[in-house]
Structure formats: C-alpha cells, structure tokens
Amino acid sequence: MRHALLRWSVLALAVAVWQLVARAHGSVYFPPPADIAGHAHELWFSGPARHFFLTEAAVGAILPSLGRMAAGFGIAAVAGIALGVAIGRSRRAYALCDPVLQFARAVPPPALVPVFVVLLDFGSPMQIASIAFSAVWPVLINTADGAGNTDPLRLEVAAVLHLTPAERLRFLILPSALPRIFAGLRLSLSLSLILMVFSELLPGTANGIGFTLTDAQSRSDLLTVWAALVLLGALGHLLNTGLLAVEKRLVGKGRTTTV
Structure with missing residues (x-):
C-alpha cells in the first residue's frame, strides 16, 4: 500500500x-492537463450510462483500435507460444532457428508495414497482420527459451512416471516456461499498441485512435491531439497492469518478470 x-x-x-x-x-x-482531461471527457466519455458513458466518437475511435490490437495480439500470443514450445523442446531445432528468430526480432516493426500494405492493401486485415507479425517474435523467443530450460531432473522423473507428452507439456514444460512467456507477452503488448497506432496513421484508415490523431493534426486541433496521446498512455498502462495481474495469478508474485 x-x-x-x-x-x-x-x-x-x-x-x-x-x-x-x-x-x-x-x-x-x-495545454494544461486539466484542459486535456476536460476535452477528453467531453469528446469520448460524456455519453449515456447505458453505453458505459462512451460517446459516438469513442465508439468510432477507441473500440476499433482495441479490436484490431486484440486480434493481432491474440494471434501473436497463440502462434508464439505454440511455435516457441515446439522449437524450445528440441536443442537442434532451437540452434537452427535462433539466428532467424534474432534477425526477425531486430527488424524495426514499423518498417514491415509497407510490406503488408503491398500484400494486403490498406484496411483492417493489413493492420491486424502487421500487428501479429511484429508482436509474435518476443513471445516466440521467450517461450522457446523458457521451454528449453525446463529442469532436466523433472523431465527424468516424468519419464520414470511414464507421463504422456501432453501431461509433460501441461505439468512440466508450460509451468516452467510461464515466467518467460509472460515476459514475451508484455513486450508484445507494447509492440501491439505501437503498431496499432502506426498502422492507423496510414492513408485508407477511416477510424481508430491513430486516425483521430492525424485528423486532429490536419485541423490543428491540438487539444484532441494531446487527449489522444494521454489516452494511449492510459490504455498502455491499464493493459499492462491487467496482464501483470494475470501473470501474478498464474505464476506467483515472487516469480514475475520485469521488462
């Protein structure tokens, strides 16, 4: 406290x-933060109670952005954990894939957006794909590292007890890798927020927080620009706090990771 x-x-x-x-x-x-907060409340959070106080502007800006981000992050999390466990359980596979994974992780995520524009054109599919592809690497690499560092003694005990591969995965590998998995998830969450905003700054976007930023900038509406920036910071903090709470629930307070 x-x-x-x-x-x-x-x-x-x-x-x-x-x-x-x-x-x-x-x-x-x-502008002063009091003016920014008042403008943000009037713009997005002064709606009726039956709509959770969200205005039409909030529904057209915040919800589409969160939907794209959730879809991209969800795809990255599922694919990263599945592939990471598969690669991490084989030393040979990990050694072969590690240079490729490190190279992919080092590529700046915004640099990949033009590639997805060429492949998928503008729109939500391109935005979700760019978020998922850029956010998958921290989860995949951290999961592979965590799965590969499972205590050998526990694996030997599992072999003696004749545990099935599914039981080893459930009771040994995943619990051992959970701290590293959540470290990757938290990094990916930050990347997803960045890519969500960046992809919405591109032409062809008609809604979202990024679109609100560019539209407000074109109209020299600086209060809305600042309100959107503060909103992004608040969303990032709330999402990270929620993920950290889930991590403490599943992993334990003493084993949570700091990224």
Whole structure:
C-alpha cells in the first residue's frame, strides 16, 4: 500500500507541475492537463450510462483500435507460444532457428508495414497482420527459451512416471516456461499498441485512435491531439497492469518478470 501511494503521489506531483508550467507559459501547443482531461471527457466519455458513458466518437475511435490490437495480439500470443514450445523442446531445432528468430526480432516493426500494405492493401486485415507479425517474435523467443530450460531432473522423473507428452507439456514444460512467456507477452503488448497506432496513421484508415490523431493534426486541433496521446498512455498502462495481474495469478508474485 505504501509503495502504491508513493507511485501515485509521484504521478500527481508530475501532473501538478505540468499544470503550473502550462498555465504560466500559456502556449497553445502545451495545454494544461486539466484542459486535456476536460476535452477528453467531453469528446469520448460524456455519453449515456447505458453505453458505459462512451460517446459516438469513442465508439468510432477507441473500440476499433482495441479490436484490431486484440486480434493481432491474440494471434501473436497463440502462434508464439505454440511455435516457441515446439522449437524450445528440441536443442537442434532451437540452434537452427535462433539466428532467424534474432534477425526477425531486430527488424524495426514499423518498417514491415509497407510490406503488408503491398500484400494486403490498406484496411483492417493489413493492420491486424502487421500487428501479429511484429508482436509474435518476443513471445516466440521467450517461450522457446523458457521451454528449453525446463529442469532436466523433472523431465527424468516424468519419464520414470511414464507421463504422456501432453501431461509433460501441461505439468512440466508450460509451468516452467510461464515466467518467460509472460515476459514475451508484455513486450508484445507494447509492440501491439505501437503498431496499432502506426498502422492507423496510414492513408485508407477511416477510424481508430491513430486516425483521430492525424485528423486532429490536419485541423490543428491540438487539444484532441494531446487527449489522444494521454489516452494511449492510459490504455498502455491499464493493459499492462491487467496482464501483470494475470501473470501474478498464474505464476506467483515472487516469480514475475520485469521488462
């Protein structure tokens, strides 16, 4: 509780300093956080209670972005865990695939977006594919590393007990690899948020938070630009906090990873 209060007090102090500096400076390019929060509330969260206070602008901006991000992240998570376990359980396969995996991970994710534009044209399929392809590598590499480092003694005990491959996977390999899997998932979640916004900045997008950013910039609506940036930061924090809570639930507080 003391640690949480300290964290929130630091955030409150930073916002207060921002408010004072912005008020003193009086620049239209650097609005106070109170003005940004009020504009964001009016723009997105002043709807009726039966719609969870979401306005039509929020439904047209936030929900499509979250849908694309969830689809891309979900595909990356499932594919990364499945392929990572398969590669990590074979030392030869891991040695052969590791250079390719490291090369793919080193490619800047936004650089791949033009490739998917050529292959899939503009639209949601291209955006989801670019998110999934870029976010899969941290999950895959971390899962392979975690699965390959399963305690050999436990594997020998499993062989003595004649556990089936499915039972070894369920009771030994996956529990052993879970901390590394969640480390990869948290990295992929951040990449998914970045790629979601970047893909929505491209031509041909008609909704989403990224589209809201470019549209507001073209109209010199700086309050909306700042509101969208703050919204992205808040969404990233909330999603990461939720994933961390799931990790603590499944892995245990003492074994959670920091990325």
